[in-house]
Amino acid sequence: MILPVIAYGDPVLRKVAKEITKEHPKLDDIIANMWETQYNASGVGIAAPQVGLSIRLFVIDASPFADDDDLTEEEQAVLSDFKRVFINPKIVEESGEEWAFNEGCLSIPDVREDVFRKEKVVIEYVDENWKKQTETLTGLAARVVQHEYDHIEGVLFTDKLSTLKKRLIKGKLANITKGKVSVDYRMKFPQAKKKR
Numbered sequence: 001m002i003l004p005v006i007a008y009g010d011p012v013l014r015k016v017a018k019e020i021t022k023e024h025p026k027l028d029d030i031i032a033n034m035w036e037t038q039y040n041a042s043g044v045g046i047a048a049p050q051v052g053l054s055i056r057l058f059v060i061d062a063s064p065f066a067d068d069d070d071l072t073e074e075e076q077a078v079l080s081d082f083k084r085v086f087i088n089p090k091i092v093e094e095s096g097e098e099w100a101f102n103e104g105c106l107s108i109p110d111v112r113e114d115v116f117r118k119e120k121v122v123i124e125y126v127d128e129n130w131k132k133q134t135e136t137l138t139g140l141a142a143r144v145v146q147h148e149y150d151h152i153e154g155v156l157f158t159d160k161l162s163t164l165k166k167r168l169i170k171g172k173l174a175n176i177t178k179g180k181v182s183v184d185y186r187m188k189f190p191q192a193k194k195k196r
């Protein structure tokens with residue numbers, strides 16, 4: 001089932017999400033719905049708060065990035081296969097040089113900005129089979145994980161911009177909160193005026 005994507009301005013995107021247990025109600029359905037919602041919106045990842053659930057869960061399928069000709073064959077191979085469910089993840093290490101990448105977010109349509117992040121992460125999590133995993137990631141795989149991880153910490157990529165950039169996009173963000181944005185997937189806007 002495709003769920004509405006929660007738009008910028010909703011308090012659920014600002015909460016530090018809670019860990020879940022294996023017995024979390026309808027977890028399989030939640031994960032299936034998150035995949036469907038993400039693919040429908042042509043995203044590469046979605047975090048539970050973006051569908052209104054303040055739990056520590058996100059899904060990533062970075063395979064669309066594998067077509068990028070600027071990447072090495074090795075990076076393309078990693079990304080083509082980078083489809084994961086992250087439950088109760090914990091970034092245990094972030095290291096390397098900071099590098100910029102033009103990020104977007106399903107909750108913040110029509111806004112894209114360069115964001116600086118460190119190049120490497122080590123992340124521990126459990127997968128959809130409740131198996132414990134530890135992975136070391138670099139480049140775009142690390143980037144997508146850092147972006148989604150921020151969501152479960154109540155952080156959005158726009159928080160990481162310069163004061164000037166923030167000022168420049170302030171109006172656009174306010175419009176998104178009110179639903180004044182054109183988007184081709186279902187969204188829930190915190191301040192949308194009810195249509196008659």
Ligand SMILES: [Zn+2]
Pocket residue numbers: 104105106107147151
């Ligand atoms: Zn996002």
